[in-house]
Amino acid sequence: MLPLEAIELDAFRQRHEQDTFWCGLLLGGCGLQLTTKLYTDRVCHFAHYPGPDGHPHLCGRRSRGVASADHLYVKASADAWLRARGTQAGFDFVQPNGVPIGSVVDIQLPHRRLRVHLDQEVAPDWDAEHEPVLGVSVPVDPETLIHRWYVHRIRLDSQGTTRRVRIGTEAFARPTEWFALDDCEITERGLSTPAVERIVQARSAPPPTRWSPGRKQEAPAQDVQAQELLRRLLYARRIKSTDLAESVCREITELSGVSPHLQGQLDAALRNASLWIEKEAETRQRLCADLNQAVANRRTRRVKSLLPDVKAATKADRTEEEEHAVRTATNYLAAVASAANERLDGLVADLNRLPANTDPQLLRSRVKQLCREANEIGKVGAHRQTEIALWSARARSLPTSSQTSSPPRPREQVPLHNQVGKAYWTKKLCPRCEAGRGQKCVVLGGDRAGRVRQLPHDERLQLIINEREERHREQRKARPVWQVYDVTCPVCSQEAGAWCLTPGKPHGPRRKLAEEYTLRQEPRL
Incomplete structure (x- = not known):
């Protein structure tokens, strides 16, 4: 365990000066070399060296706690x-x-x-x-x-x-x-x-004999046995064991000498149990047949939905035929999962081999294929989910084809009246037509001289733009604004300028830390 405090990390570094540290494979890591990061404003931690392209290394280890x-x-x-x-x-x-x-x-x-x-x-x-x-x-x-x-x-x-x-x-x-x-x-x-x-x-010990002083046991032995059989039959139905229910029913039919009241209860229980056993047998037979048919037709999703039902229905007393159906379905799902994981491994390996300057459209298509394969599998491991989320986030950050083919126009090519809100057009005196504050500009020459212009003169708008830019410069000098990627993430320890290890957006604590630095007016490095 790396010490969390800076003063303890100094002693740790001296003690392990000749040692190297690696991301453990048995911890779900990537096996690459690590370095130690010393901080005074947050906990110290291990970190990966950056990749060959200068980008932060993507490690799939899902947890770093003890x-x-x-x-x-x-x-x-x-x-x-x-x-x-x-x-x-x-x-x-x-x-x-x-x-x-x-x-x-x-x-x-x-x-x-x-x-x-x-x-x-x-x-x-x-x-x-x-x-x-x-x-x-x-x-x-x-x-x-x-x-x-x-x-x-x-x-x-x-x-x-x-x-x-x-x-x-x-x-x-x-x-x-x-x-x-x-x-x-x-x-x-x-x-x-x-x-x-x-x-x-x-x-394992026999149940204690109940004895009441001064009283005789009034219930006959047959009635006591009948009550015990009723309890066992109820337990068999609760755990859905048809074998136990059939055994109890046989004992009930062989029991004689029971009082009329209990005999009526036994007869009713026998009828209900027989109907329940028959219904359970039909259900189990149908479930096993559907499961075998789904495996034969290679309907993976159908097999996944039926297998838990078959296991639950046959858990207490599974027959050889049912055991064969469960084993065949389990082996089929294992083979499907193994093949799907091999395909995912191949797709991830292909993505890792792509150069840093890969065409964004090609990278997005590869990531889309990776997500499609993962959706077909259904449930994938947490390590694989992390890899897919990281690649999806990287694909979303790439510019689209419209952005790469038609870049936005420079600010100099945008008309001035589109850079200033309409409510601010008359805030300044016009240096060209001398229109006062609150008055619209007028035409200076030609047949329409003196008439109101639909748009103000550019000289008037330029004054407003210059004043606004000067005000923004003064504000930035007086109070620096920290953006979310200007700080190191306290959750995933990504350095300034590097994305968090989350799909789509940074961690909340990193955003709050940037806001806190802005409020405290921390100087920008």
């Missing part, structure tokens, strides 16, 4: 924790579907694998071989908590210039409990915390 290196802190902490227990693991910063590096960290243990989701770029897959560990911003639905008993979470707390890993355990209707990494273990169930041991023990 949290952008959390995946590296996770690897370092997990590696030290496992080595202390005599275990070695492999680490991989995977990028499914081209997501930014650092969103997912895979930890390969000798007999199992953990997948750490630090953000929401990749949805956790609960049916995969790996065990998901979710960041604090990754949502989880109640059905998953009920079905899995608990899920693991991870957070990183700042401690000085480093980050400390904390592991949490979240269960249904329980607050998340957080533990240091040293309090956790790897067991046969996977990653385990002290909270996991309590949850497993509570769920």
Whole structure:
């Protein structure tokens, strides 16, 4: 971490006088060399050297805060924790579907694998071989908590210039409990915390027997069992598990000796459950057929819209046929995304190879093709979005064909009466026809002598223009005006004269800083 204060940066530079600094690839950077920037009016920071054409270098790194290196802190902490227990693991910063590096960290243990989701770029897959560990911003639905008993979470707390890993355990209707990494273990169930041991023990122990002193159990065993079956059937419908619902229905049909009141409830529940199971089966069959047809017809958008519905409908008890449909659609989308990302990589590489004096019309057409390809893909990674936004902003800043073919006329060729507002035409005495203030100029010679002119004499207008220009010069001398690109941006650290790393307009704090310099009458350098 680079020190933020100027006095600390001086010591930092002396300590690392023989070192060089580079934009880290594992942080989503470009891999080029960096320099240190020392400021006294704002925080110090790393910066790229300018490009060969003198323009500021465009780096696609989306985040520069300490949290952008959390995946590296996770690897370092997990590696030290496992080595202390005599275990070695492999680490991989995977990028499914081209997501930014650092969103997912895979930890390969000798007999199992953990997948750490630090953000929401990749949805956790609960049916995969790996065990998901979710960041604090990754949502989880109640059905998953009920079905899995608990899920693991991870957070990183700042401690000085480093980050400390904390592991949490979240269960249904329980607050998340957080533990240091040293309090956790790897067991046969996977990653385990002290909270996991309590949850497993509570769920595995038999329920306590209810007893009321002085009272006998009035409800017969068959009625108690019937009520339990009704609760299980309701739970099966809530989690949309047709297999569990069919199993409960079979138990209901085999139950006998129930009181008439409960028997009526069981019969009604059986009828409703049978209709629901039949409807769910038809829905699942139709969804899978539509998904297979969309894949066969290579309708990518249709596949993207159907796949989440099929996964949700078949999550609890997926058949082999449904699993094949989901796997085929997932592989198809992965292939489409890979091909699209390759096309985008090629387009971006072509743009980067264009010389600085490229024809603006050619550059705009290339950028338009890049945006069109990105729209067809749908969701692209944050790094790619930044690149597209930067190229779009550069294309919009180029002059149009009308501007390049017909430049504006010089000020000397604009008629004087078009340079002065009509309300100011009579503000000065006319030195030619001697018309007074508030009076219009008159014709001096010819048949129309003495008549009012439609336009004032140029000599009169020139006096007004000269006075206005002199007034503006005096104002500029007395109070310098700072433009937005005259100052260094406090957000993206772009130097004076360089555009902000935003599409279309500068950052708001940079505009406010220019206004503040103008109000304080800061001298122009």
